Each structure stands twice: as structure tokens, then as C-alpha cells.
Amino acid sequence: MNQADIDNQIIDQVLAGDQSLYSELVTRHKDYAFTIAYNILNSKEDAEEVAHDAFLKAFRNLSKFNHTAKFSTWLYRIVFNTAISAKRKVKVTKESIEKYYHFADERASGLEEQDQKKYLNYALSQLSALDKMVLTLFYLKEHSIDEIAEIADMNETTVKVRLHRARKRLAKELKNILKEEALSL
Amino acid sequence: MKAKEITDEQLLDYLDGNINQPDRELLTKIIEEHPEVKARLRDLEQVDSILSEMTVKQTSAQFVTSVMDDLKNKPYSIKKGGFLIVLVAIFTVLLGAYFTVSDMIDLSIIKQEDYYSQLWQYIPNTINLKTLNTVLLGALSLFSLLIFDKTVLKPFFQKRKYHY
Numbered sequence: 001m002n003q004a005d006i007d008n009q010i011i012d013q014v015l016a017g018d019q020s021l022y023s024e025l026v027t028r029h030k031d032y033a034f035t036i037a038y039n040i041l042n043s044k045e046d047a048e049e050v051a052h053d054a055f056l057k058a059f060r061n062l063s064k065f066n067h068t069a070k071f072s073t074w075l076y077r078i079v080f081n082t083a084i085s086a087k088r089k090v091k092v093t094k095e096s097i098e099k100y101y102h103f104a105d106e107r108a109s110g111l112e113e114q115d116q117k118k119y120l121n122y123a124l125s126q127l128s129a130l131d132k133m134v135l136t137l138f139y140l141k142e143h144s145i146d147e148i149a150e151i152a153d154m155n156e157t158t159v160k161v162r163l164h165r166a167r168k169r170l171a172k173e174l175k176n177i178l179k180e181e182a183l184s185l
Numbered sequence: 186m187k188a189k190e191i192t193d194e195q196l197l198d199y200l201d202g203n204i205n206q207p208d209r210e211l212l213t214k215i216i217e218e219h220p221e222v223k224a225r226l227r228d229l230e231q232v233d234s235i236l237s238e239m240t241v242k243q244t245s246a247q248f249v250t251s252v253m254d255d256l257k258n259k260p261y262s263i264k265k266g267g268f269l270i271v272l273v274a275i276f277t278v279l280l281g282a283y284f285t286v287s288d289m290i291d292l293s294i295i296k297q298e299d300y301y302s303q304l305w306q307y308i309p310n311t312i313n314l315k316t317l318n319t320v321l322l323g324a325l326s327l328f329s330l331l332i333f334d335k336t337v338l339k340p341f342f343q344k345r346k347y348h349y
Contacts, residue, residue, distance in 0.1 A: 022256065026249045035242045048244055055252045120235045139239040167236075168193045171228040 003028075007071040015062060026055050029072055032140070033079045039136045040083040040129045041090070050086050054079040069150055073143070076151045080133050087129060123173035131166040138163055188219040196226050200233055268337065274329030281322045 001009075007025060014022050033054055038047035058065075058075050065074055124132060130152060137148045149159045191212070198204045199212050216223050 019256065020253075023249050023253050026252050030244045030248055031241045034244045034248075038242055047242075048248065051244065052248070052252055052255070056255055059256055117235060117238075120232065135236060136239065139236045140241060164194045164197050167197060167229060167232055170232045170236075171193075174232060175228060 003072075004070045008067055011062060011065060011067075011071060014059075022059055025071070029075055030055070032072070032142070033075060035140065036076055036079050036133055036136050037083045037086075039124070039132045040080070041087060042125060046086055046090070047083075050083045051079060054082045057082065070147065073147050073150050076137070077153070080129075080151065083133075084129055119174055119177045120170065123170050123177060126173055127166055127169065131162055131169075134159060134162050135166050188215050188222050191215060191222055191225075193225065193229065196222075196229055199226070200229060271329050271333045271337075274325055274332075278322050278326055278329075281318060281325075 007028070010021050010024050014025070030051060033051040034047055037050040037054075038044065041047050041050065054075065057078050065071065124135070127135070134148060134152055137143050137151060138145075143151070145156050145159055149156045152159060152162075154162075195204070195212065199209065199216075204212070216226055
């Protein structure tokens with residue numbers, strides 16, 4: 001039985017009245033939902049709040065889930081929409097690159113690798129929320145292009161074009177950032 | 186295919202393994218022979234390599250408990266806007282019923298136009314304003330009941346059904 005079938009079984013039991021089983025669905029998808037929200041909002045607290053709200057919304061609308069798509073596809077669409085609403089409420093402030101130093105992967109071994117990640121995270125912050133979500137879903141490798149298209153509410157070709165443009169832009173931003181950093185030394 | 190014609194999209198397809206074998210061999214040859222194309226590929230590879238290390242982040246330890254607690258305490262939110270719409274509708278219905286008049290609207294002026302004569306043979310010469318008023322108020326009452334059901338009654342009964 002694959003993951004989608006397990007999710008559907010749990011959903012059927014929750015709709016039959018066993019609400020406590022919803023905690024299983026939350027446990028299975030919370031980290032992924034949190035990661036999508038985090039990559040859009042760049043704040044752990046905000047991302048957790050968004051993921052929390054998304055799970056509540058998903059529960060309230062569970063009877064409308066039609067089983068034709070995966071539960072995760074449907075849920076991550078809710079997460080994305082909730083994150084967008086939350087992002088609109090946050091005032092846009094100019095952030096320094098140094099903020100993104102803390103977002104560097106803890107596994108990064110050398111200083112150069114940490115710096116690269118810091119700069120890439122800063123460059124990522126310049127992308128639109130949709131581009132960030134598409135990149136997150138693509139690189140976490142749990143969804144195919146057509147599933148990503150469904151989550152993002154666009155067709156496959158558009159997803160591929162967005163992926164290409166986002167990566168091109170990141171490469172360009174990274175180059176510019178490294179040039180500025182070199183000049184400031 | 187010339188080096189100048191190679192787009193970043195082609196290089197990304199090359200990176201992702203989304204091109205056929207003959208094109209792949211041709212691109213590999215161009216990349217090896219043209220340092221500027223190689224440099225562009227390297228920039229894209231760098232981004233791809235770092236993004237590939239993206240990992241799933243963890244929520245806090247009490248996340249699941251927090252969600253389930255909220256579901257237990259407030260599983261369904263009754264929309265306050267629904268109450269407001271119903272109140273406005275009831276107010277409108279009451280005012281409309283109180284101030285309704287018994288005048289008639291005379292349609293004979295319009296009916297004199299020859300162009301519309303075939304259409305208007307099915308329409309009476311006058312319309313009672315009170316009847317029109319009653320129909321509109323009835324429609325408004327039905328609409329407000331539907332809104333009340335969707336925003337207040339349904340969440341209330343679903344909350345009772347799932348209470349544990």
C-alpha cells in the first residue's frame with residue numbers, strides 16, 4: 001500500500017468519526033508542510049503558525065477532499081495559499097545578507113560551503129513565493145512535475161519554465177552577490 | 186547547434202538529464218570546446234548542487250499536540266460575518282414590509298413601441314408594486330436563510346458531530 005492509499009484510509013476513518021486519527025495525517029505531513037511555509041516566509045515561528053492553520057483548514061474541509069489527487073498535493077496547496085496570505089500581512093523590510101548566515105545548513109563542512117549557502121538563501125529570498133515553492137517541491141524530490149503543477153495550480157510546461165527561470169535567476173543573483181562581497185572586502 | 190545558440194534552458198535540461206542521447210553528445214562536445222558555455226554550465230551546476238542539499242525541516246515537538254488541541258477546542262469556526270449578513274437581511278425585510286406601498290407601475294408607455302409589441306403581449310399592462318416588493322423580500326429571506334445555514338448552522342452541527 002503506498003503513502004497516498006494510507007492517507008486515504010486515514011481520511012475515510014476521520015470522516016467516519018474517529019477524529020483522533022487526524023493526528024496521524026498531521027505527523028506524516030507536518031515537516032514537509034513546515035518546510036514549504038518556511039522557504040516562503042523565512043521565519044520558523046511564522047512557518048509553524050502557517051502549517052498549523054493549514055492543517056486546521058484541511059480538517060474543516062476534509063469532506064470536500066475528492067481523493068482524485070493525493071492528500072499531500074491538496075494539503076500543500078492549502079499551505080501555499082495560507083503562507084501567501086501570511087506573507088502579505090508581514091511588512092517588507094530590507095534584510096541584510098548576515099541574517100541568512102543562520103540559515104546555512106548545519107551540515108556544511110567548510111566556510112566556503114557555508115558562505116555559498118548563505119548567499120544562495122539570500123538570493124532565494126529575492127524570488128517570488130511561487131518560485132520558492134516550486135523549487136522546494138522539486139528539490140525535495142517527493143513530487144513529480146505534474147504533482148507540482150497541481151499544487152501550484154498551473155500546467156506542467158509552466159512549472160518547467162518557472163523552474164528554469166528561477167534557477168537562472170538564482171545563478172545570476174549569486175554571481176552578483178559574490179561580486180559585491182568581493183568588492184566590499 | 187552553435188555555442189552562441191545554446192540557451193540556459195538547454196543547459197538546465199542537460200543538467201536534469203532531460204535531453205535525448207544525440208543532443209546530449211552534441212552539447213557535451215560544445216561545452217568541452219567552448220569555455221564560456223562551460224562557465225555558464227558551472228554557474229547553473231553550482232546552484233543545482235546547493236539546492237539539491239535542501240532538506241526537510243522539523244517542526245517543534247509539540248506541533249501535533251497543538252493542532253489536535255485546537256481541533257478539540259475549536260474545530261469549526263462560525264463565521265461572524267454570516268450573523269451580520271442575516272441581521273442586515275432581516276432588517277431589510279422588516280423595513281421593506283413596513284414601508285411597502287400599494288401603487289401600480291404602468292407599463293403601457295413601453296408597450297406602445299411597435300418594436301416590442303410581440304414580446305409585450307404576454308406582459309400585463311400594470312405591475313402591482315406591493316406584489317413586486319413581496320417577491321423581492323421573499324427572495325431576500327431565502328438568500329439570507331441559505332447564508333445562515335452555510336456560515337452558522339453547518340459549522341455548529343459539524344462541531345457537535347466531531348466533539349470528542
